[in-house]
Amino acid sequence: MNRRRIDPLFQFLGIGALLFAAAGLVRPYADNERTIRVTRAELESYLAAGGGESLAPLARAGGGTPTLDRLNEEQRRALVRSYVEEQALYREARDWGLEDGDLVIRRRLGQSIRFALRPDVASDPGDAVLRRFYAAHAGNYRRPVETSFDHIFFGSERRGGAQARADAQAALRAGVTDWRAGGDRFAYQRSYRNAGPSAIEAQLGEGFRKALEQLPVAPDRWEGPVASDAGYHLVRVSARSAARTTPFQDARPAVLDDWQRARQNAELERAVEGVIGRYRTAVDVDVLPLPEAR
Structure with a gap:
């Protein structure tokens, strides 16, 4: 019986075709992995998550749910480009x-x-x-001790530590007349109302906070000098509330x-x-x- 010899090239191509078909059966979603489908729902979800950078705020109607209706054609094209780029890079990174x-x-x-x-x-x-x-x-739900007080500040950076303390003592001996105009400019308030320990400590330091707790409530009397992280202070405590729930x-x-x-x-x-x-x-x-x- 005369048998016709099959060219090896066609054998190779035939085997390749079979493998390709088998791969399609085993992994029918392969084409979908190479296709980035862009839908309105996907883009609006992308915008809601902050995608599209500057386009996301533009797509929000009064701070509400993002919608493509608020974007013009040029902006939509830029959004699609951003979404496709992110999807493509994500899939490539996953494949790697x-x-x-x-x-x-x-x-x-x-x-x-x-x-x-x-x-x-x-x-x-x-x-x-x-x-x-x-x-x-x-x-x-327990509120800490809260203190209301005024203070006059004498800064160590401007005067030097020893001089700041001496100037505060001199001002106290001379008697305070216009306390708002006395001393140096302070970075925060000159008057504190119902200030809690954490706020006082954050602005004036732990040492000041502890010293303040020991001062009597005397709205007409100045005390000090009281040291802080920034210098020395004359302090007048006008009110103090006890810790309470x-x-x-x-x-x-x-x-x-x-x-x-x-x-x-x-x-x-x-x-x-x-x-x-x-x-x-x-x-x-x-x-x-x-x-x-x-």
């Missing part, structure tokens, strides 16, 4: 396996998943639940906000633990002496 080898990318993707898992804010549970939360976290009804908006945040965080952590639980963890013995598998 960068999400596996780049710590920053892995961390960002993990943060994105946490954000996606975050539950909606719970509705107001009512006073009974909030009162229990308020009682369990009463320290969060804010009543529930006054604190209720803050209590509700704290309760909702705590509930949301707890539900998020449960969701994260659920994701982690779907994976088995194998720890090398040189990392932990007793590896655990999950």
Whole structure:
């Protein structure tokens, strides 16, 4: 029987065609991976997430939901270009396996998943639940000692430390007449009203805050010199309120906000633990002496 010899080139092409067809069956989505489809919904979602940079604010109607209707044709073309570029670079980076080898990318993707898992804010549970939360976290709604005072500042940078202190002592002995015009210009207020410890310490330093707590409430009497981080001060304390817990009804908006945040965080952590639980963890013995598998 006479058999016709098949050219090796056609054999090669035939095998290649079969492999290509098989690849299409095994991975039918390959063409979709090479196609970036741009829809209105995708672009408006992209804008809502801050994509498109300067175009995102333009697409918001009065600060509301972004819409393409607020963009002209040129702006839409620029938006499409930005979206396509981002999608193309993302897919290329994924094909290169960068999400596996780049710590920053892995961390960002993990943060994105946490954000996606975050539950909606719970509705107001009512006073009974909030009162229990308020009682369990009463320290969060306690107002510290608040002090109202005036001061005259003598700066160490301008006068030198020793001279600033001496000038403050001299002013106190001479008697204060126009306290607003005395001393040096101060970076913050000359008068503080209902100032808490953290605000006082942030602007005048811990030493001043501690000394201020020891001064008597005497609206007509100047005390000092009191040292601060910036110099010396003559101080007149006009009022001081004791530390106190804010009543529930006054604190209720803050209590509700704290309760909702705590509930949301707890539900998020449960969701994260659920994701982690779907994976088995194998720890090398040189990392932990007793590896655990999950």
